[in-house]
Amino acid sequence: MPTFTDDGELDFFAYCSLSCKEWCEAAVTVAQADYSPVIERRAHRLDVLSTLLDLREQPGELEELTGGPQ
Numbered sequence: 001m002p003t004f005t006d007d008g009e010l011d012f013f014a015y016c017s018l019s020c021k022e023w024c025e026a027a028v029t030v031a032q033a034d035y036s037p038v039i040e041r042r043a044h045r046l047d048v049l050s051t052l053l054d055l056r057e058q059p060g061e062l063e064e065l066t067g068g069p070q
Contacts, residue, residue, distance in 0.1 A: 020053055023046065030042050030043050
């Protein structure tokens with residue numbers, strides 16, 4: 001469960017790596033932007049990065065994606 005600082009800010013590092021924090025910040029920026037082909041590419045890149053971050057945290061899921069042990 002995420003924790004909060006005394007100021008009410010979310011404490012990313014209590015549950016998330018720096019890479020995860022940077023991903024969250026980038027995702028918010030992309031979500032707030034007007035649509036364009038560049039924004040669509042950034043959104044796709046963030047989706048791929050999300051999968052890679054998840055695999056780093058839970059490598060067993062790689063078997064589900066590839067269909068076998070690595």
